[in-house]
Amino acid sequence: MDTRPHVALIGMMGSGKSTVGFWLAQSEGLRFVDLDAAIEERHGRSVPEIFQTDGETRFRDMEQSELAECLTSEQPLVVSCGGGSVLRAGNRALLRKRAWVCWLRASIETLTQRVRSGDSRPLLGEDPVADLIQICDARAGLYAETAHRVIDIDGLEANQVAERIKRIRPRQSAAR
Numbered sequence: 001m002d003t004r005p006h007v008a009l010i011g012m013m014g015s016g017k018s019t020v021g022f023w024l025a026q027s028e029g030l031r032f033v034d035l036d037a038a039i040e041e042r043h044g045r046s047v048p049e050i051f052q053t054d055g056e057t058r059f060r061d062m063e064q065s066e067l068a069e070c071l072t073s074e075q076p077l078v079v080s081c082g083g084g085s086v087l088r089a090g091n092r093a094l095l096r097k098r099a100w101v102c103w104l105r106a107s108i109e110t111l112t113q114r115v116r117s118g119d120s121r122p123l124l125g126e127d128p129v130a131d132l133i134q135i136c137d138a139r140a141g142l143y144a145e146t147a148h149r150v151i152d153i154d155g156l157e158a159n160q161v162a163e164r165i166k167r168i169r170p171r172q173s174a175a176r
């Protein structure tokens, strides 16, 4: 039996969770789950559409059940969590318990370069930099309390971040 723990990547939108997660899963031979993509597939609508028609609370419900389902997998996997997955205390507790959690921490400058306002970012409005600063401030403590480790990703390529994670992540699960 493969006893490696699940790896969960958390952090702000634009911190590279999906790309890093994909690289990491590929090179470790693990299944990769992008939580937003899994929600979109299950519900047949894009995340912005879900926000628009059902509202954020309903999206958070979907996110919570998708996360719970994927973390029950017996096979270890890499999951890239939506930036707001840490908002609910239940998700934070579940992540800590069922996965090894790594926070991809980025400066506002890096996030701003990567994230543009537009349809695909329902939480960003006309002033995306101000929105990013406000969201980041509100969530930094939640990312910190959920993560087992932090990687500062400024100036790093996705494959470099994945290599760092490979070096520091535990080989055996204590939690599962």
Ligand code: S3P
Pocket (backbone or CB within 6 Å): 011, 012, 013, 014, 017, 036, 047, 081, 082, 083, 084, 085, 120, 121, 122, 123
């Ligand atoms: C969100 C981040 C998005 C997506 C949704 C809400 C957030 O995911 O889940 O738009 O609250 O930060 P990414 O972090 O993958 O962009």
